[in-house]
Amino acid sequence: MSRTVLLLPGDGIGPEIVAEAEKILHAINKKFDLKLAFESGLVGGAALDETDNPLPDDTLEKARKADAILLGAVGGPKWDSLPMAKRPEKGLLGLRSNLELFANLRPAVLYPQLASASSLKPEVVSGLDIMIVRELTGGIYFGQPRGVRELENGERQGYNTYAYTESEIRRIGRVAFEAAQQRGKKLCSVDKANVLEVTVLWREIMNDLKREYPDVALSHMYVDNAAMQLVRAPKQFDVIVTGNMFGDILSDEAAMLTGSIGMLPSASLNSEKQGMYEPCHGSAPDIAGKGIANPLATIISAAMMLRYSLDEEKAAAAIEAAVNNVLDQGLRTADIMSEGCTRVSTREMGDAVLAAL
Amino acid sequence: MSRTVLLLPGDGIGPEIVAEAEKILHAINKKFDLKLAFESGLVGGAALDETDNPLPDDTLEKARKADAILLGAVGGPKWDSLPMAKRPEKGLLGLRSNLELFANLRPAVLYPQLASASSLKPEVVSGLDIMIVRELTGGIYFGQPRGVRELENGERQGYNTYAYTESEIRRIGRVAFEAAQQRGKKLCSVDKANVLEVTVLWREIMNDLKREYPDVALSHMYVDNAAMQLVRAPKQFDVIVTGNMFGDILSDEAAMLTGSIGMLPSASLNSEKQGMYEPCHGSAPDIAGKGIANPLATIISAAMMLRYSLDEEKAAAAIEAAVNNVLDQGLRTADIMSEGCTRVSTREMGDAVLAAL
Numbered sequence: 001m002s003r004t005v006l007l008l009p010g011d012g013i014g015p016e017i018v019a020e021a022e023k024i025l026h027a028i029n030k031k032f033d034l035k036l037a038f039e040s041g042l043v044g045g046a047a048l049d050e051t052d053n054p055l056p057d058d059t060l061e062k063a064r065k066a067d068a069i070l071l072g073a074v075g076g077p078k079w080d081s082l083p084m085a086k087r088p089e090k091g092l093l094g095l096r097s098n099l100e101l102f103a104n105l106r107p108a109v110l111y112p113q114l115a116s117a118s119s120l121k122p123e124v125v126s127g128l129d130i131m132i133v134r135e136l137t138g139g140i141y142f143g144q145p146r147g148v149r150e151l152e153n154g155e156r157q158g159y160n161t162y163a164y165t166e167s168e169i170r171r172i173g174r175v176a177f178e179a180a181q182q183r184g185k186k187l188c189s190v191d192k193a194n195v196l197e198v199t200v201l202w203r204e205i206m207n208d209l210k211r212e213y214p215d216v217a218l219s220h221m222y223v224d225n226a227a228m229q230l231v232r233a234p235k236q237f238d239v240i241v242t243g244n245m246f247g248d249i250l251s252d253e254a255a256m257l258t259g260s261i262g263m264l265p266s267a268s269l270n271s272e273k274q275g276m277y278e279p280c281h282g283s284a285p286d287i288a289g290k291g292i293a294n295p296l297a298t299i300i301s302a303a304m305m306l307r308y309s310l311d312e313e314k315a316a317a318a319i320e321a322a323v324n325n326v327l328d329q330g331l332r333t334a335d336i337m338s339e340g341c342t343r344v345s346t347r348e349m350g351d352a353v354l355a356a357l
Numbered sequence: 358m359s360r361t362v363l364l365l366p367g368d369g370i371g372p373e374i375v376a377e378a379e380k381i382l383h384a385i386n387k388k389f390d391l392k393l394a395f396e397s398g399l400v401g402g403a404a405l406d407e408t409d410n411p412l413p414d415d416t417l418e419k420a421r422k423a424d425a426i427l428l429g430a431v432g433g434p435k436w437d438s439l440p441m442a443k444r445p446e447k448g449l450l451g452l453r454s455n456l457e458l459f460a461n462l463r464p465a466v467l468y469p470q471l472a473s474a475s476s477l478k479p480e481v482v483s484g485l486d487i488m489i490v491r492e493l494t495g496g497i498y499f500g501q502p503r504g505v506r507e508l509e510n511g512e513r514q515g516y517n518t519y520a521y522t523e524s525e526i527r528r529i530g531r532v533a534f535e536a537a538q539q540r541g542k543k544l545c546s547v548d549k550a551n552v553l554e555v556t557v558l559w560r561e562i563m564n565d566l567k568r569e570y571p572d573v574a575l576s577h578m579y580v581d582n583a584a585m586q587l588v589r590a591p592k593q594f595d596v597i598v599t600g601n602m603f604g605d606i607l608s609d610e611a612a613m614l615t616g617s618i619g620m621l622p623s624a625s626l627n628s629e630k631q632g633m634y635e636p637c638h639g640s641a642p643d644i645a646g647k648g649i650a651n652p653l654a655t656i657i658s659a660a661m662m663l664r665y666s667l668d669e670e671k672a673a674a675a676i677e678a679a680v681n682n683v684l685d686q687g688l689r690t691a692d693i694m695s696e697g698c699t700r701v702s703t704r705e706m707g708d709a710v711l712a713a714l
């Protein structure tokens with residue numbers, strides 16, 4: 001039985017970091033006899049440049065057939081002034097929605113070796129380990145109607161729709177409760193139920209689900225308070241579940257608490273556990289092509305892929321151990337560099353992980 | 358010419374903290390011969406309990422006539438399971454929208470005396486001074502249609518509408534550009550223009566306005582990145598302008614960077630500079646009635662009221678100087694207490710400010 005991994009380097013630093021992850025995947029494929037086959041495709045700005053479409057049919061077809069996808073990043077100033085339908089981001093959003101990758105898992109974990117990189121006091125973040133479960137194919141990202149219309153008085157109005165159905169809420173809720181069961185058994189659902197009707201329904205369904213997970217402690221928090229509590233005392237959280245837009249904001253905030261967003265992976269899964277894996281950081285066009293980007297978030301995303309979509313726990317753990325090993329050796333790319341460590345390039349970092357395997 | 362200030366204590370710690378601010382206002386009224394007349398009214402849960410309406414007609418009428426309003430806080434678990442229309446928050450939202458208080462100014466300032474209260478490293482936050490300008494009467498808070506509907510397949514869907522017209526964006530934009538002119542001349546507009554059409558219009562109008570304010574440097578940032586940058590390097594910001602929902606989240610996050618949200622005031626203004634002033638913190642039902650809440654944010658809000666709505670700069674500065682003085686004396690309520698300082702109650706703190714006047 002051969003399984004297919006689709007590599008989508010994308011834009012900016014995407015190609016550089018995916019190349020390093022690819023090296024690791026090839027090695028691990030051999031070492032553990034995983035029988036993985038690799039394909040690659042175009043997405044985002046790279047696809048726009050070649051095909052005038054941020055998500056070419058060919059890429060979508062390959063994605064549907066793949067067992068898992070490893071994506072670098074999309075977007076950059078080059079395409080920023082294009083109309084909404086022709087933006088690199090549409091490639092990413094199209095993959096998420098076409099493959100129904102509704103469950104976005106974003107861990108915010110502090111690597112002890114990198115504790116000093118955080119802008120927070122060590123006692124506030126040491127040992128930090130939060131899992132954010134973000135709904136990824138609904139909410140205001142995909143709600144209809146949307147657009148810009150002309151009002152009777154002649155002025156324009158922009159509008160979007162924030163909507164969730166019971167079943168959309170229930171399926172992401174289950175993922176979050178199950179994640180909590182496997183971790184610290186604490187789930188915090190984030191909403192704005194004092195203002196937004198859609199999140200009143202969200203809260204109701206979460207309370208409903210709670211009955212099926214008696215071992216998980218469920219709490220609710222308004223999104224403004226959650227944004228504060230993440231700064232004040234992030235270690236109070238175990239698993240956080242929230243909608244697409246709030247999840248976008250809070251997961252980036254949580255990631256930055258660690259100070260080393262260049263280390264954080266993410267997984268986007270559908271109900272068949274088919275998944276797309278990407279680093280949390282973006283395409284970083286300012287450092288693209290310089291060979292200094294940190295490939296570790298992508299390499300750790302590849303490990304997450306082996307674990308969640310390909311059921312290869314041992315291979316995943318081997319990659320994670322190798323990453324820990326290079327950190328212990330004091331090797332650092334520019335973004336996580338600190339005194340007394342050795343600064344390495346993107347490729348040198350990839351090679352070091354390879355050697356540590 | 359007598360001017361009227363309406364006091365709305367509200368819920369939770371509201372009555373305790375507004376009582377202290379009232380003492381200060383009475384004293385300053387005499388000292389500077391301000392000819393202020395005071396009224397008071399019910400709002401939020403307190404109003405619900407008495408009149409079954411979170412914003413009684415009597416309160417709304419007094420509010421319309423007042424030159425300025427000082428509000429404590431609204432809400433608490435007692436009223437949390439009421440239907441949306443009967444919630445304390447509707448009292449607050451009703452005041453904002455009926456008086457068209459579209460411009461919410463939320464400073465996030467670090468008091469040097471309280472620097473150690475922050476969960477961030479001192480070098481990251483020392484000297485922090487950000488002004489967040491949040492649109493307060495539009496966006497998803499007030500967008501129509503909204504509610505919960507039954508779909509054809511029988512399941513329910515919750516929905517809200519995120520909408521802004523050009524003129525709504527333009528008027529908040531002007532407030533922000535003008536605030537930037539009076540400060541560090543840097544304005545960062547926060548949106549999600551890579552996903553949401555309504556914020557594409559937002560960005561376009563901000564770019565338009567920029568031409569009228571050649572001395573202000575305008576930048577744009579996606580909201581997820583802004584949530585990160587506030588944690589990573591908050592001092593990069595001078596003035597931030599954003600919509601109602603993003604402003605709710607980011608202003609609370611920014612406030613918490615200081616570690617002393619019990620110190621932060623806010624102003625909500627309409628185009629006649631009529632304003633409602635409130636502390637940034639909420640009603641804190643867990644400590645209500647214990648006499649330990651920090652009244653300083655409300656007292657500083659009263660100073661802001663004198664400055665922005667009543668044009669009494671000297672009186673405002675006198676209050677602010679008195680607050681600085683009590684901090685220098687080492688007096689601290691529980692929330693900002695630290696070693697070597699003297700812990701005081703809500704009333705003792707109010708009395709100390711009074712004495713320092």
Ligand SMILES: CC(C)[C@H](C(=O)O)[C@@H](O)C(=O)O
Pocket residue numbers: 075089092093248551552581
């Ligand atoms: C690139 C953008 C469309 C995307 C999002 O908003 O979801 C990104 O910020 C993310 O979080 O993956």
Ligand SMILES: CC(C)[C@H](C(=O)O)[C@@H](O)C(=O)O
Pocket residue numbers: 194195224432446449450605
């Ligand atoms: C109480 C609530 C409705 C309110 C808001 O969301 O605007 C509060 O969080 C605030 O920021 O003033």
